Amino acid sequence: MRLSRRAFCQSGSAAFVAASLPGTVALGQSVASSRVVPSEVRAVKLNGAATSIEAAALRELAGSLDGQLLLDGDFGYDGARRIWNGMHDRHPALIVRARSTADVVNAVTFARERELLLAVKGGGHSWPGHSTADGALMIDLSAINEVTVDPNRRRARVGGGALLYDLDFASLRHGLATTAGIVSHTGVGGLTLGGGYGRLGRKLGLTIDSLVAAELVCADGRVRKVSAEENRDLFWAIRGGGGNFGVVTEFELVLHEVPPDMYGGIIQWPLSAARDVLHHYAKHSSKYSDEMFVAPGLTTAQDGSPRLAMDICYCGDPRNAERELAPLRAVARPVMDGAGPTSYLTMQTRMDGVARPGIRSYIKSGMVKSFTPALIDAMLDNFEPGRGVAINSMATGARIAQVAETATAWPHRNASALVAVVSFWPDPAADTARIGAVRSLWSKLEPHVGGYYANIQAEAIEVASNYGPVYERLVSIKNAYDPMNLFRLNSNIRPTV
Ligand SMILES: Cc1cc2nc3c(=O)[nH]c(=O)nc-3n(C[C@H](O)[C@H](O)[C@H](O)COP(=O)(O)OP(=O)(O)OC[C@H]3O[C@@H](n4cnc5c(N)ncnc54)[C@H](O)[C@@H]3O)c2cc1C
Structure with a gap:
């Protein structure tokens, strides 16, 4: 990434021009340069207190950037502030749309020196909305995407x-x-x-x-x-x-x-066959080859009927996939069988529309060792088609489990699946019902999980116990590199210094 273009503290001639306008200021290098903005911007500090950022500081920050400084009302501000989950409609005080590493350095320095609440937006898909906050300085990385x-x-x-x-x-x-x-x-x-x-x-x-x-x-x-x-x-x-x-x-x-061509897609069974198919899966999935990814879930078809759906991806020779899947297909006749030779990119984009940006969503998930009979019962006995809630899973194990528990900061290596209860809906009026439905179904599945994946949660999880054997080391590194907890809008490891 480009490292430097302009020094942060450089003051430009735009500052002089703007300073001559009492009560208003134009923002040097940014898109905002063409409009008049307030002489100060109200923001929020790390400790939650209100603060204001004066015009000269805004000019200086804007002038230091390869990218843009966007304020509320600027062209591009609304697009930059929005994130994937439409439930989080927040307004950062400043958005640095970074174009270089130097821009990120300047924004981080600006936030640290003023103790501003700092949000970092990558792809903006944080379920709880960690990448945005009212009154924060948001660093939008979307232009650093090469x-x-x-x-x-x-x-x-x-x-x-x-x-x-x-x-x-x-x-x-x-x-x-x-x-x-x-x-x-x-x-x-x-x-x-x-x-x-x-x-x-x-x-x-x-x-x-x-x-x-x-x-x-x-x-x-x-x-x-x-x-x-x-x-x-x-x-x-x-x-x-x-x-x-x-x-x-x-x-x-x-x-x-x-391989240039893989094998995959969705196979669906009627709910009447789900118990037999899930029990077969539970018994045999540990013997699947490393290339085979089979992820079961319960969903509602467009005609309103409940279905067991398996997301399949086989990343080896497609001919082997047919052979490996034959016993699963033989358990009961699928009502829809969409698995076959296909490209990986087709599989990777198939869900893009269901989970489209701006949709509202709520999710809870956890790591399970295996699909035990008790978990299968909990899924089938409590899934209610028509409530707009689905059970999904992600197959894990194999190579993931070969990495030692403390070799990286992610310890939950020996799960065989990540199971989630999720809902997507467009209408804010449905928020309470959908969130309630996810929580209610999840409360029946949660007793079967042994750990949580922070990335797939709509609400904060208890960080210390979840990181378990790696938590103390994480805290000591946090203490050394971020003692003021500048980077706190995340699954937060609180410094202890
Ligand atoms: C529709 C959907 C599908 C998903 N599917 C999967 C999946 O298949 N597998 C899976 O593992 N997870 C999946 N997730 C979860 C996903 O991993 C998390 O939501 C993740 O946080 C998204 O990253 P992001 O950069 O898009 O999010 P953001 O909201 O931009 O960021 C999330 C967090 O990461 C921080 N962050 C982002 N980029 C950077 C950076 N460059 N440097 C420092 N901090 C950064 C942010 O500050 C924030 O705390 C999915 C999420 C959604 C919404």
Whole structure:
């Protein structure tokens, strides 16, 4: 990523012009330069207190940027402030739309010196809305989204604001891929920092298992390269510890050869067959090859009928997939069988519309060791079609489980699935009913889980117990690099100094 263009404290001639306008100011280099803005902006500090940012400081920040400083009312402000989950309609005081690492350094420095509440937006898919806050300084990384693939070294350099689609598309052109999530408009940033589950995970591990280096802007404003050779403590912490340790402006990921055509899609059974199919799956899924990803869920078809749906992805020779899936298909006749030879990109974009940006959503999830008979009963006995709620899962295990519990900051390695209860809806009037329905169904499944994936939760989880064996080390690294807890809008590891 570009490191510097202008020094932060440089003052431009625009400052002089603007200073001559009593009570109003024009923002030097930003889009806002063409309009008159208030002489101060009200913002919120880290401790929640109100503060104001004076015009001269705004001018100085705007003048330091390769990108833009956006204030409420500016063209582009509304698009930049919005995030994926339409439930979080918040208004940051300032948005730095960063174009370079230097912009991120300048924004972090500005926030730290003024003790401003700081939000970092990668792809904006945080379910609880961690990437935005009223009155905060938001760093919007969406313009730092370049993906450069070196096919010989099988490496991708990925901007901190890139989306999964950017990564998948650039890599697949070379017959390469790495584990990415299942909805293509999700951000690489938040997904990777939290772990990164996806259809290739059983074969290739989590996204963090392919992370070899990153460029990190820390709370002190220093840019650190982190890898197995440099700043090893930070390299360990960002592989599962979320955005607690700084802003990643670039990830370096190992890519893996994948077949040009894969095998996958959705197979659905009527609810009457669900118990038999789920019991077969529970008994045999531990024997699936690492290439095979089979993720069961309960959903409601468009005609209102309840279905067991299995999301299939086989990342090896498609001919082997048919053979491996034959016993599952033989348990009961599917009502819809959409699994067959297909491209990985088709699978990766299939859910994009259901989970479209701006939709409202609520989710709860947890890691399960296996689909026990008790869990299957809890799913089938409590799923109510027509309430707009689905049970989804993500197959894990295999390569993911081969990494030691404390080798990265993500300890829940030996689960066989991540199970979620989720709802998507467009109408704010349905908020209470949908959230209530998710909570009610989840309360029946939760006794069967043994740990939580912070990335797939609409509400905060209890961080210390969930990180378990890695928590103390995370706290000591947080103490060393972010003692004031500047990076707190995340699954927060609170410093103790
Ligand atoms: C529709 C949908 C599908 C999903 N599917 C999957 C899936 O298949 N697998 C999976 O593992 N997860 C999945 N997730 C969860 C996803 O991993 C998290 O929501 C993740 O936080 C999204 O990252 P983001 O950059 O888009 O989000 P943002 O809202 O931008 O950020 C989330 C958090 O990460 C921080 N952050 C983001 N980028 C950076 C950066 N570059 N540097 C420092 N901090 C940063 C933010 O400050 C915030 O705390 C899904 C989420 C959604 C909404």
